[in-house]
Amino acid sequence: MAAPPPVSREPASNSSASDQPVVVLEQLSKKYGTFTALEDLSLKLYPGQILGLIGPNGAGKTTAIKILVGLIRPTSGTAQIAGADCVRDSHQIKRLVGYMPDRFGAYDNMRVREYLDFFGAAFGIRCKTRIARIAEVMEITGTEYMKDRFVESLSHGMQQRVGLARTLLHDPRVLILDEPVNGLDPQARIEMRDLLIRLAGLGKTLIVTSHILPELSRICDRVAILTHGRMRAFGTVEEIGRQVSQRRTMEAHLASSEQVAAAAQTIRRHLEADAEVTEVPLEATVRFRSARPEQELGEVLAQLVKANIRVTQFREVQTDLEEAFMTFTRPAESTPAASPSPGGVTHV
Amino acid sequence: MFKALVLRELMTVLRQPRMLALQCGLVTLFTLLVAVRWPTDARVALSGVRSQEVFQLFALGLLAIVLLLLPVFPATNIVREKQQGTLALLLNTPLGPWRILFGKLLALSALAAIIFATSLPAASACYAMGGLSWSMLCSVYGLLVLAALEYLTLGLLISSHANSTDAAVRGTYGTMLGLSVLSLGPHYFFQGTKGALADGGEYLRSLSPFAAMMSLLSAGDMGGNGLISTTDVARRFMIGALVISTIAALWTVSRLNHTIFDQARAAGKISDDQSWQVQTARRLFFLVDPQRRSQGIGSFTNPVMVKEFRCRRFGRLHWLLRLVAVCAVLSLGLTYAATAGTLDWGVETIGSILVVMQVALVVLITPSLSSGLLSQEIESGGWQLLQMTPLSTWQIVWGKLLSVIVPLALILCATLPGYVVMVYIEPGMKLQVQRVVICLVATAVFAMLLSAAVGSLFSRTATATAAAYTVLLTICAVPLLIWLGRDAPFGHDVVETALQFNPIAAALSVIRLPGFRDYTLIPANWWFLGIVSVISLIVLLVRTGRVSRAR
Numbered sequence: 070m071a072a073p074p075p076v077s078r079e080p081a082s083n084s085s086a087s088d089q090p091v092v093v094l095e096q097l098s099k100k101y102g103t104f105t106a107l108e109d110l111s112l113k114l115y116p117g118q119i120l121g122l123i124g125p126n127g128a129g130k131t132t133a134i135k136i137l138v139g140l141i142r143p144t145s146g147t148a149q150i151a152g153a154d155c156v157r158d159s160h161q162i163k164r165l166v167g168y169m170p171d172r173f174g175a176y177d178n179m180r181v182r183e184y185l186d187f188f189g190a191a192f193g194i195r196c197k198t199r200i201a202r203i204a205e206v207m208e209i210t211g212t213e214y215m216k217d218r219f220v221e222s223l224s225h226g227m228q229q230r231v232g233l234a235r236t237l238l239h240d241p242r243v244l245i246l247d248e249p250v251n252g253l254d255p256q257a258r259i260e261m262r263d264l265l266i267r268l269a270g271l272g273k274t275l276i277v278t279s280h281i282l283p284e285l286s287r288i289c290d291r292v293a294i295l296t297h298g299r300m301r302a303f304g305t306v307e308e309i310g311r312q313v314s315q316r317r318t319m320e321a322h323l324a325s326s327e328q329v330a331a332a333a334q335t336i337r338r339h340l341e342a343d344a345e346v347t348e349v350p351l352e353a354t355v356r357f358r359s360a361r362p363e364q365e366l367g368e369v370l371a372q373l374v375k376a377n378i379r380v381t382q383f384r385e386v387q388t389d390l391e392e393a394f395m396t397f398t399r400p401a402e403s404t405p406a407a408s409p410s411p412g413g414v415t416h417v
Numbered sequence: 418m419f420k421a422l423v424l425r426e427l428m429t430v431l432r433q434p435r436m437l438a439l440q441c442g443l444v445t446l447f448t449l450l451v452a453v454r455w456p457t458d459a460r461v462a463l464s465g466v467r468s469q470e471v472f473q474l475f476a477l478g479l480l481a482i483v484l485l486l487l488p489v490f491p492a493t494n495i496v497r498e499k500q501q502g503t504l505a506l507l508l509n510t511p512l513g514p515w516r517i518l519f520g521k522l523l524a525l526s527a528l529a530a531i532i533f534a535t536s537l538p539a540a541s542a543c544y545a546m547g548g549l550s551w552s553m554l555c556s557v558y559g560l561l562v563l564a565a566l567e568y569l570t571l572g573l574l575i576s577s578h579a580n581s582t583d584a585a586v587r588g589t590y591g592t593m594l595g596l597s598v599l600s601l602g603p604h605y606f607f608q609g610t611k612g613a614l615a616d617g618g619e620y621l622r623s624l625s626p627f628a629a630m631m632s633l634l635s636a637g638d639m640g641g642n643g644l645i646s647t648t649d650v651a652r653r654f655m656i657g658a659l660v661i662s663t664i665a666a667l668w669t670v671s672r673l674n675h676t677i678f679d680q681a682r683a684a685g686k687i688s689d690d691q692s693w694q695v696q697t698a699r700r701l702f703f704l705v706d707p708q709r710r711s712q713g714i715g716s717f718t719n720p721v722m723v724k725e726f727r728c729r730r731f732g733r734l735h736w737l738l739r740l741v742a743v744c745a746v747l748s749l750g751l752t753y754a755a756t757a758g759t760l761d762w763g764v765e766t767i768g769s770i771l772v773v774m775q776v777a778l779v780v781l782i783t784p785s786l787s788s789g790l791l792s793q794e795i796e797s798g799g800w801q802l803l804q805m806t807p808l809s810t811w812q813i814v815w816g817k818l819l820s821v822i823v824p825l826a827l828i829l830c831a832t833l834p835g836y837v838v839m840v841y842i843e844p845g846m847k848l849q850v851q852r853v854v855i856c857l858v859a860t861a862v863f864a865m866l867l868s869a870a871v872g873s874l875f876s877r878t879a880t881a882t883a884a885a886y887t888v889l890l891t892i893c894a895v896p897l898l899i900w901l902g903r904d905a906p907f908g909h910d911v912v913e914t915a916l917q918f919n920p921i922a923a924a925l926s927v928i929r930l931p932g933f934r935d936y937t938l939i940p941a942n943w944w945f946l947g948i949v950s951v952i953s954l955i956v957l958l959v960r961t962g963r964v965s966r967a968r
Contacts, residue, residue, distance in 0.1 A: 174797060175798075175799075178727065182711075186711075187714065187724045188802070190713075190718075191721070191808050196715060200713050219685055
């Protein structure tokens with residue numbers, strides 16, 4: 070199979086396709102006796118958005134997902150998908166949501182086409198329409214070539230693709246995918262990532278959980294970090310990065326490593342006393358973290374130039390999702406819970 | 418290292434709380450077996466007849482328990498290790514296949530020894546009553562040990578070939594039932610005659626531990642109809658058990674190497690893509706070619722039923738059609754032979770063969786089809802996916818039950834031509850045949866619902882299958898054990914009451930088979946089957962509802 074060309078993605082805005090949110094969670098909580106699995110989770114998702122739900126094991130991700138698909142009842146709060154309540158309108162939810170659990174759910178001695186045919190029939194799709202729809206989802210997910218293979222004999226990556234084809238059969242508005250890239254090799258991971266982006270491009274709203282954070286940061290419009298059942302941060306990767314630290318990480322690449330010490334000295338002179346400045350002679354780079362505003366950082370660059378230091382690059386280093394994740398999960402108790410702002414951006 | 422293997426094997430099983438419950442249950446059962454027949458009057462029979470009667474019942478009960486309980490342990494042993502990946506680790510150790518096999522066999526034998534040990538107090542009580550010799554006691558336990566060894570090695574062999582635990586359980590219980598019960602069939606019908614068929618029946622009977630035990634206890638011949646057999650069945654069985662155990666052990670050892678994992682993934686070959694000659698040949702051979710590209714599920718068909726048919730290996734249409742064809746040809750052939758006078762059998766005997774054949778098929782096939790209806794979905798993760806479809810719980814259950822009803826209906830219909838010919842020859846048998854058909858239908862419904870209900874209580878398919886087989890075989894076997902002691906120690910009323918719970922006995926009494934014709938078993942048996950079926954259906958629905966409910 071020829072690999073599809075890589076797909077790039079611009080984050081979808083909150084009002085790109087529609088002003089009406091598709092997924093609305095309001096103060097959703099789930100308790101098992103005295104144990105709180107999920108506490109006051111509130112968020113909104115708009116059509117075409119991809120939400121990355123991340124958190125350590127036992128953070129409440131799967132609980133949140135299972136409430137959304139109607140497998141678990143919340144203790145309090147509401148969850149709605151396209152206006153349908155996840156508890157009261159569970160029948161409607163089944164048609165609105167495509168759910169791919171972390172376990173594939175293979176049936177022995179069943180070929181891929183038979184497998185899809187069964188789930189299509191279970192969704193009540195008429196025979197002729199179903200045949201056409203199966204061909205369509207197979208094309209979208211690139212599974213046509215394995216239609217006669219037995220599902221239990223497929224590799225993990227193939228099974229994930231077939232699982233995705235299964236969730237698409239009834240053309241749901243929202244796709245909820247539990248660990249879709251878990252256990253996939255790099256090539257399969259890239260293919261899955263492109264596939265998810267393409268599905269978002271088709272107007273589907275996606276909720277994805279994953280432990281592979283670089284993958285999420287590449288495809289998600291919004292990221293929610295959960296720990297101990299509480300949402301610690303919600304927003305775009307950049308917004309979350311800024312929530313992690315008020316200080317920005319900057320990097321100055323120099324033409325020669327001999328000037329590293331001089332550059333570091335100049336930078337220190339123009340920053341606050343507690344600013345962290347790191348010299349990396351091997352890379353001919355000086356990295357520093359500072360809370361100074363943009364204009365003052367520009368002054369630092371001017372001073373470097375004035376000191377005859379040849380700067381080839383002067384840029385901000387984005388806080389990556391892994392760093393944000395570690396920041397929020399480590400001091401979990403001390404971090405306050407996040408609450409979404411009207412625009413869908415959460416302030417911590 | 419060998420010791421570590423044995424300990425691991427043994428501790429894994431003994432750590433389970435259910436093993437403690439099993440041991441307590443066994444001690445209670447053995448105590449009851451003896452206590453029920455313990456003399457209540459002050460007189461003591463000097464000949465020890467009473468003691469021997471009690472011991473006969475005890476020994477046969479112990480054998481039945483060993484055969485019902487023990488096979489599940491070896492059946493799941495190797496295949497589970499293969500699935501969990503621990504077999505690969507084990508094969509990578511310096512332990513060779515011989516030591517692995519004997520380690521497993523030793524640990525499993527220790528389990529058998531525990532079962533025997535729980536029976537010793539009851540055996541001692543029988544011995545204390547007098548009339549029993551040490552040699553008799555030792556011979557009985559020797560036979561039990563050999564029977565256990567035979568089924569343990571066979572279980573391990575089947576487990577080494579199986580790809581799933583439930584398939585291994587099915588295969589092992591099927592083999593056990595075939596060797597211990599079905600092997601008695603030919604002798605029953607050919608006894609007293611001469612020729613190859615009679616000799617074959619005699620040899621086949623010697624494979625059954627029940628026949629050997631009866632012979633050892635001098636309790637007469639099983640289903641002997643008053644004929645006395647001079648064959649030393651016990652000795653033949655012991656030799657046979659040793660030979661079978663040796664062959665099974667050697668065969669299992671040959672499987673315990675890298676080849677057990679060396680299987681290519683199925684490429685998914687499709688007949689439609691092959692030449693028309695191949696397609697025609699396959700069509701002729703299979704009748705329904707399993708490798709043909711299947712059509713889409715009809716818009717008005719229950720998709721769960723079709724799914725069940727497609728995803729089960731055992732019970733697929735091409736096998737069922739063959740089975741039905743064999744049953745139909747056999748029933749017609751037997752009836753024709755009786756009509757043409759080539760066989761000196763009465764219509765009742767022919768009818769009995771048909772009944773035994775059908776009941777055996779129903780009892781063998783039904784638990785394997787219906788016990789895993791719920792547990793298989795839960796185990797494979799398919800239940801969550803089914804819940805996410807708009808199908809209601811009732812639609813799912815009905816689809817699954819339909820997938821069992823259809824093959825059972827085919828099996829029942831297969832012998833109908835034989836019955837029709839029978840009624841044509843002997844019009845007076847019309848009412849009997851009608852009642853037999855009702856008995857068979859009731860048995861099939863009972864077996865299906867009971868297996869499904871018992872299986873729904875477990876989340877692992879192998880456990881569900883083993884439990885369903887155990888319950889069904891207990892209901893079928895225990896009354897027959899009591900029937901074996903119909904002259905002594907049990908009286909007519911006790912035997913009749915016990916047989917009223919047995920669907921096989923009811924059908925055989927209706928067809929008026931010698932040995933069963935003296936008991937009036939219907940409608941009591943039909944009431945029993947009906948009530949248990951309804952309760953089972955309720956249990957199945959409640960369990961399914963509980964599993965489906967959002968928590």
